[in-house]
Amino acid sequence: MLIDYHTHHARCGHAVGDLESYVTQAVKLGYNEIGLSDHMPLLHVNPAEYYPEMAMPIEELPRYIEECLYLRDKYKNDIEVRVGLEGDYIEGYEKEIEEIISAYPFDYVIGSVHFLKEWDITDHRQVHHWEGKDVLEVYELYYDAVQKAAKSGLYDFLGHIDAIKRFTYKPKQEEQEAWYALERETLEVIAECGIPIELNASGLSKPCAEMFPSERMLKQAYQLGIPVTVGSDAHDPLKVGENVDRARNILKEIGYTELATFKERKRFMVSL
Template identity: 60%
Template structure:
């Protein structure tokens, strides 16, 4: 079973390619399941007062859903399309997130932490946010948010769990044990929530040169019994499925034989 459950498209502003281009590319590369999972609109910052091209507008959300459902029907029998959302976790906005999730017939929702307050730690334009901050303090705040996101129970999949490492900012070696503790505490929260963890291959193309999460965290997740799924986090059709062969190889090496797939927010395990 070849699946890719993490993709982004022109509507979000920082990706290129229309939804149908992704569908056609998915058929071309032999995907069985293609997850369309664009970013949730910004809910805690006025778009006009923030960096441009961060996410689709709230007005675009129903149009996104309509197009996903249309493509699901149009390509039935050629590829299984799953309609998803990357529902950014924003502490203090849980009710607003829940309403967006409940208002539409998603197949799955990815819970990801991008924002610490108004700082998007995954945006290359905002790496100056690390200036005058102790990396370990940022890691503590980030993993606290990941834990709280899992504890909401809102999400089917927890996305790129250690994306905080994306730009290579890390605490010093004197904090190595604490970082492992923070990561393991977040994983324990994912396990308790009953959600799935994504192995996001896109980290191989980032400054960290490592998948999200790390091999160590994947091994810990497996030991905890957390189900896994795959995503390329493609931001253009040509990147669909990128590095997923390496992700699959890692999981096979670690003894994983099944992946989590979704429909109507119901999880099924399929053969890797």
């Protein structure tokens, strides 16, 4: 079962290619399902005053959905197109997020933490925010947000749950025990909530040079019975499925035998 549940396209401003080019690339690769999951419009900052090219404008959201539905029908004999959204978890904006999610016929919504207040910890233009920070304290804030995303009930699975490591800022060696305890606590919360996570292969091409999450966290997730899906986080049609085979192999080595797939906000487990 070949799937890629995490892709972006030109509407978000920091990806290239139209939606159809992602679908046709997945067809070319022989995929069974392709998930279209562009970034939810920004809610907690003014897009006109914030960093440019972060997410699709709110006025583009209906057009995005219409195009996804059109492509789902157009390619129904070639591939299953899933209509998704990567919905940032922003504490205090749960109502606004829910309004967007409930307004459209999504197959799934990814719950991702990019923001700590107005700081996008995954944006290379904002790494200066690490200066003078206690790294472990930032990790505590981040994993607190991931736990709240899991508990919110808004999402179908959680995206790149340790994206905080992207630019290789990590707690000190003497803080490793506290750091690993944070990861474990977060995974336990996720397990209690019964929500899957994704193995996001894009981390291999980032400064951290490691998938999201790490094999350390994946092994714990398996022990806790947390379901997993996979995604490339492609921002270019040519990146569809990139390193997803490696992700699948890692999951098999750990012991996973199934992947989570989604349709109409319902989860279906399929053989890996």
